[in-house]
Amino acid sequence: MGSEVIAVPTSPGTDAHASPHAAVPRVEAGMSWHRAHRLAGTLPHPLAAERVPLARAHGHTLAEPATSAALLPGTDTAAMDGYAISGRAPWRVVGRTLAGQPAHVPLAPGTAVEIATGAPVPPGADAVLPVERCHVDGDTVTPSETGPGRTHIRYAGEDLTPGRLLAPAGTRVTATLAGLAAHAGLDELTVHRSPRVRLAATGDEIIGSGVPAAGQVRDALTPLLTALLTGTGGTLAGAVHVPDRADLLAAELASADWDVTAVTGSSSVGRADHLHSVLTRAGARWHVDGVACRPGHPQALAELPGGRWVVGLPGNPYAALVGAVTLLRPLLDALQGRAPREPLRLPVTGKAEPYDGGTRLVPVHLADGRATVVPGSRPASLLSAATADALAVIPSGWAQGDAADLLPVQ
Numbered sequence: 172m173g174s175e176v177i178a179v180p181t182s183p184g185t186d187a188h189a190s191p192h193a194a195v196p197r198v199e200a201g202m203s204w205h206r207a208h209r210l211a212g213t214l215p216h217p218l219a220a221e222r223v224p225l226a227r228a229h230g231h232t233l234a235e236p237a238t239s240a241a242l243l244p245g246t247d248t249a250a251m252d253g254y255a256i257s258g259r260a261p262w263r264v265v266g267r268t269l270a271g272q273p274a275h276v277p278l279a280p281g282t283a284v285e286i287a288t289g290a291p292v293p294p295g296a297d298a299v300l301p302v303e304r305c306h307v308d309g310d311t312v313t314p315s316e317t318g319p320g321r322t323h324i325r326y327a328g329e330d331l332t333p334g335r336l337l338a339p340a341g342t343r344v345t346a347t348l349a350g351l352a353a354h355a356g357l358d359e360l361t362v363h364r365s366p367r368v369r370l371a372a373t374g375d376e377i378i379g380s381g382v383p384a385a386g387q388v389r390d391a392l393t394p395l396l397t398a399l400l401t402g403t404g405g406t407l408a409g410a411v412h413v414p415d416r417a418d419l420l421a422a423e424l425a426s427a428d429w430d431v432t433a434v435t436g437s438s439s440v441g442r443a444d445h446l447h448s449v450l451t452r453a454g455a456r457w458h459v460d461g462v463a464c465r466p467g468h469p470q471a472l473a474e475l476p477g478g479r480w481v482v483g484l485p486g487n488p489y490a491a492l493v494g495a496v497t498l499l500r501p502l503l504d505a506l507q508g509r510a511p512r513e514p515l516r517l518p519v520t521g522k523a524e525p526y527d528g529g530t531r532l533v534p535v536h537l538a539d540g541r542a543t544v545v546p547g548s549r550p551a552s553l554l555s556a557a558t559a560d561a562l563a564v565i566p567s568g569w570a571q572g573d574a575a576d577l578l579p580v581q
């Protein structure tokens with residue numbers, strides 16, 4: 172994915188080296204990981220509802236319950252290829268009905284029609300006899316087996332009736348739900364508008380393509396976050412690289428015509444880390460300002476005047492992934508009217524060092540009903556996490572084999 176680059180200054184901007192240590196109103200410093208995660212998933216109001224055609228509904232979240240418009244099947248329908256029969260054998264074959272054709276005229280006792288799966292069963296039919304259970308001799312049919320069997324008729328409305336609930340509000344539209352909605356006669360669904368998410372990768376050293384020269388770093392986070400946000404039902408509203416200048420970051424946040432800006436880097440306390448001062452000067456309301464977890468403690472969640480959200484993620488790529496599943500994904504879920512996800516919980520084995528001051532997040536593989544730590548994860552490297560199925564949320568008192576919550580990583 173290409174990304175736009177905000178003008179790189181030829182000389183240092185006036186506030187390029189302004190101290191970011193200016194007084195910043197802090198919310199609860201080092202908030203617990205669980206509280207930060209819960210806040211992100213419960214604070215936002217869902218975005219407005221809109222009607223979308225079924226072909227575009229996949230991945231969106233229902234803003235209203237989806238209910239059937241159709242009776243399904245619409246009429247008594249053959250469930251097998253064979254003969255619709257009436258009364259006792261033998262039956263005289265009086266016609267043929269294929270799917271899509273109207274039902275045959277009512278059947279009199281002692282008669283049958285050859286019928287295809289999905290074709291309407293004629294009034295008066297008692298059952299459909301599968302062709303492999305029939306003996307056919309000219310225009311006469313007799314059963315080749317005796318004994319009670321199923322009728323092999325799908326009765327009108329046995330699957331759906333008009334008004335029947337297909338899925339409640341808050342359900343994410345899966346491939347299956349899109350299929351069901353079409354089967355139920357719907358052309359559109361009412362879903363929450365997809366959150367438009369802007370990605371702003373800060374750092375003078377960041378480059379957008381190719382192999383970095385000494386002193387440069389290839390932007391790992393725009394591809395990672397693009398995949399994560401679109402997989403969560405968000406829409407990428409452009410990705411920009413912002414040099415380490417407070418005025419450029421402020422301009423980027425002010426220009427925002429999106430619901431969420433995810434800023435990577437610039438979240439810590441270094442001279443080039445401007446996110447705090449910029450947000451504070453912009454009159455942002457802080458909800459999360461630092462999380463008691465490792466890695467990824469310099470995370471932020473704030474609301475700009477006008478209700479736009481800013482998620483601050485650390486620049487170190489694995490730490491940023493931790494921040495994205497801690498704050499960004501739950502925020503996007505909530506903006507789409509989805510309840511917080513119930514984490515999978517399994518015993519975790521392998522080498523993980525609990526963090527005394529809070530929570531440690533480690534990449535794990537899932538197999539055989541347990542999670543196994545992928546060794547070697549470091550804040551600045553995605554190598555261990557890249558093949559992981561989930562991040563395990565390891566509490567401070569964790570010991571080998573104890574269960575932990577698991578957050579899937581796509």
Ligand SMILES: Nc1nc2c(c(=O)[nH]1)N[C@H]1C(S)=C(S)[C@@H](COP(=O)(O)OP(=O)(O)OC[C@H]3O[C@@H](n4cnc5c(N)ncnc54)[C@H](O)[C@@H]3O)O[C@H]1N2
Binds near residue numbers: 372390393438441467
């Ligand atoms: N004095 C302190 N220094 C630091 C602390 C601290 O508590 N006190 N925290 C450290 C931790 S932990 C992290 S994480 C980082 C967070 O730093 P920033 O969010 O301000 O990010 P940067 O300084 O811009 O970059 C950090 C690191 O990540 C690389 N980076 C940045 N963006 C990307 C990207 N898009 N793709 C790949 N790599 C990226 C950047 O080159 C730096 O190496 O602060 C510590 N310092």
Ligand code: MOO
Binds near residue numbers: 487490
């Ligand atoms: O917490 Mo940092 O986010 O370790 O890399």
